[in-house]
Amino acid sequence: MNWTRRQFNRVAALGAGVGLVSGARAQLSTRKLGYCVVGLGRISMQHFMPATRMSQYARVTAIVSGHRDKAERMAAEYEVPSKNIYSYDNYNGIAGNPEIDAVYIALPNSMHAEYSIRAAQAGKHVLCEKPMATSVDEAQAMDDACRRANRKLMIAYRCHFEPAHLRAFQLIRDGKLGRIEAIDSAFGFNIAAGEWRLKKAMAGGGPLMDVGIYCLNACRHLTGEEPVEIKGYSSVVDRDGRFREVEENVSWSMRFPSGAVASCSTTYGANMTSYFRVLGSKGELIVEPAFAYDGQHLKAKIVGEAPIDEPSTLRDPGCFVRQADHFAESVFSNREPGPNGAEGLKDMKLMAAIYRG
């Protein structure tokens, strides 16, 4: 365990919701970050966009989609003027639109880098879905481009804003679990044939890139450390044609500098309840489900204390609300967002190491 002061402050700030002094808060409340939603898939339409309706600092001001009909329908729903509907052909036009402060990139993974970089070059801040990209090189280029353009880059690790996760961090930070010895985590689902996630060129990889990344990121965050050793195995069980391009299962182990070890698995072949479990010298905690859109449930057994059993009451799209607001605040206050490009890049490098085997 080597939590830095910066990490503690970040977690504390997230826990408090905003973490701004009241003057800054008053100033912020008069302003909302104008998001251009890039890609109208499920996560945009069912989670991110509805979240902006409940958010304090975020609103949808533009839409990018290849489907004009769908874009117009969503634009009408969110009071986005027609002139702020873009296609992938005239995406560069966002540069001249002052109603767009930032983009929310919710495209297939292979398009993250290009559309993030072009947004930064157009002077827009970038909130990009995870995984950051399909390769370390792409992720590095995104981070470089945003830095050069002096634009904020955040990777949409929504669980960083989830109350049960924050509570777990808090218990660990407060020393309630003692020293972390081991973490187990898993996340997977039974994927339908035909999804773009099964195309290597679009997804970059299989369940590790898509959902295993949650386990990896949680282990890093829970320990506050970066693994010094990592090794994993990929495999395919189901010979039903779905897994011709990406793996079906990955299982991996890690060792952290403190000596904490972690073991994780992820699958596209089985529906499961996601979880992470932290074993500490003074206690044990589990969050299960851990990575669903809501319904997180934290249980902890700590030596000499009453058992903790806390279902999270934040309902979907609550995490998206907090995430959208956190990024807006980061932009308004010119502060680095919690899960920034460097953070996304770390996961990309570790996933590459797992795939190398």
Add this chain to the structure above:
Amino acid sequence: MNWTRRQFNRVAALGAGVGLVSGARAQLSTRKLGYCVVGLGRISMQHFMPATRMSQYARVTAIVSGHRDKAERMAAEYEVPSKNIYSYDNYNGIAGNPEIDAVYIALPNSMHAEYSIRAAQAGKHVLCEKPMATSVDEAQAMDDACRRANRKLMIAYRCHFEPAHLRAFQLIRDGKLGRIEAIDSAFGFNIAAGEWRLKKAMAGGGPLMDVGIYCLNACRHLTGEEPVEIKGYSSVVDRDGRFREVEENVSWSMRFPSGAVASCSTTYGANMTSYFRVLGSKGELIVEPAFAYDGQHLKAKIVGEAPIDEPSTLRDPGCFVRQADHFAESVFSNREPGPNGAEGLKDMKLMAAIYRG
């Protein structure tokens, strides 16, 4: 998944309790296997010996201990004649004692090989606690010695006799979970300073040898396969003097020929609820606790079926009763016991591979 007919039959037989035709059963019921308990530690005195009182085919007929007082007290309790109390000095004397059919080896790990081999050479069958030995070479020597002496050798994997484990095997065998994609498992506890388990020479290793072995063995049994790749990390977190000789934590990953992957962890630094979780293409099951002396609880969610929620009703020392009886039956019927020497040896080889890193 490549369950052999033999494995199916074995599991079915275990599930049914005895698996003998009624004639053989009647014949058996008149006879009990005379066990010589070697080593009077907690597992002998609190689990194995009480179990023999409830068993159909097992009884304690002799005791080997370095503590004469304790041996006499236990002998009185179990109606073992004084002449059948041995010390480690006159252990070879068991050879001439017809009341001893088998030994139950419950010694520190480093003594398993020697006392098992000497028992086989004395013409006795051997039920030896897990881990089989402290090294692959020792384990191989045990298996060789018992084979040469034409004596049965069983390793005391008590969970092979536990109802929730058997139910999990059954669900998998019946195809209820579909194909196995991934397994996660963990077992650990916060060890007290001064235990012999912390001495490398006596234990052979740390929590992997002692409790992680349950996770490893469960993964092999649940899949019915042997891992083709395995990699693990050992570490020490607590610099409190306990872990000068053995590791505190181990985390490892495995890949099986079918493509099933598994990730496990074990610790001597944290008290935890042991579990195993199996993700299949059609459903998920978890047994938690999994490796305690009793209280196992199986839950399963299978597509299109009602949820399964089955606490095990077998109370400690029920697993020990079934184990003692199974070995007795194996001897009486001249059949290979379920978890035999070859089985123990496989785990020893895999643990050695994990330690090699």
